[in-house]
Amino acid sequence: MSRFFSIGRLGAMLLKEFIQMRRDRITFGMMLGVPLMQLVLFGYAINNDPKALPAALVTMSQDHYTRAMVSALELTGYYRFDHIVDSAAEAEALITGGDVVFVVTIPSDFARKVDRGQRAQILIEADATDPSVASGAISTLDTVASQALLRERGVATGKDQASGLEVVVHRRYNPEGISQYNIVPGLLGVILQMTMVMMTSIALTRERERGTMENLLAMPASPLEIMLGKILPYLAVGAVQVIVVLGAARLLFDVPFMGGMGLLLSAILIFVLALVLLGYTISTVARTQMQALQLTFFFFLPSILLSGFMFPFRGMPQWAQWLGEIFPLTHFLRIIRAIMLKGAELPAVALETGILALFIFAYAAIALMRFRQTLD
Incomplete structure (x- = not known):
């Protein structure tokens, strides 16, 4: 029986393989390192709903309505205004170079139109080269901005309450969201x-x-x-x-x-x-x-x-x-x-x-x- 199978020979072969495995440090490290790396990266680093995305604000005024808009956008958790610029050209350079994901433009007559009850607009340009990045930030944009403007005007918020605000969204570079x-x-x-x-x-x-x-x-x-x-x-x-x-x-x-x-x-x-x-x-x-x-x-x-x-x-x-x-x-x-x-x-x-x-x-x-x- 020992001619076909021997516990001693099997033990010797197992010992030999373990010794070779210990000597091949790269292979041994891969066996431990790859699963650990996958666990850490997938568990902690991967997130399909990014928050605190860098944004640029283009505005010529600092009225309380503008500040209310900026605060409301920041409170959503999606926008982080790292750049305050004075011209569209500066904002264009930032979004083209990938420094920001959003450019929010609030016109200089924004506060005057709100006080007169006229329809006011804000423009939000989103870098849509990766459609998944901006989708979450854009989906709740209209509601958040409108409610923030109503609160700033001292008007009770509600589903049927019109804020007089129009949020214009431009999905730059990939408007159709083609992956x-x-x-x-x-x-x-x-x-x-x-x-x-x-x-x-x-x-x-x-x-x-x-x-x-x-x-x-x-x-x-x-x-x-x-x-x-x-x-x-x-x-x-x-x-x-x-x-x-x-x-x-x-x-x-x-x-x-x-x-x-x-x-x-x-x-x-x-x-x-x-x-x-x-x-x-x-x-x-x-x-x-x-x-x-x-x-x-x-x-x-x-x-x-x-x-x-x-x-x-x-x-x-x-x-x-x-x-x-x-x-x-x-x-x-x-x-x-x-x-x-x-x-x-x-x-x-x-x-x-x-x-x-x-x-x-x-x-x-x-x-x-x-x-x-x-x-x-």
Whole structure:
């Protein structure tokens, strides 16, 4: 019977596997880290009803009716007036650059019309590139503003009581609330991240597993030349993916292209360079291709959840937003949506583009430093 099954042999095999598992720290860390990360992110960071959204107020007066409107909007929990501006041009720059989600404009004759019993208007412009972000704030807007004006006038509020207020809502950039306009541009960043990082993450580990690492190190080439030789071919792969996704976005989903194609392609090139350098950095850390793929997945999951692709970025708590800023995908999504949907020009996306460029230098420096340690 012991020829076919032995408790002793089974115990020896189990002991061997546990020892190997303990030695493979990356795999062991993934087994514990991924479920814990999913639990924390889905439990604390994900929120489909974002509150305290940044807003800009455009007004030339500070009368008590204007203050009542602002206070009522803030009390809903959806609006946070971070910017008080004097002109529509300033407000336009803020909403185009993504600094605010709402622009509330109260005319200078607002108080005079209310006192005379005339119909007064306020204008609220909402950034509707992500339809789910502004929907909750807009749904209760008319009722809240009307009741606030009635209270300020000293009139009892009720269902049949007319306030004389007209709230005009403009859903900017995506007035019909088509979700594909928000998702498809973001998919370009997600697809590029998944393929570019994954393919370049095995650049050096593949050499180790095949036993050709010594030949690579013996070549009369500097670490920079080896790195460029490993990552530049993948730029051609990325170019093909960009053509396919942008073509599908236009032909299949009719996503608008409001901005300049040159600026869009320049931003994509910077993003792809950051991704291939990140993948190469991972390949200098991992010892096997399996470890490289595990590290890629460990980076990919929080990047998807915290970048604003699947869930509203503004709806996450502050600590999750700070964490989301360390991923290149977060900044690329802001750039591509601003260029494609808002027609943003370079000044509006200069900050995010500069941050992507910083990722390139940071990843390149880390990769070169790690590769020199390999040489030593």
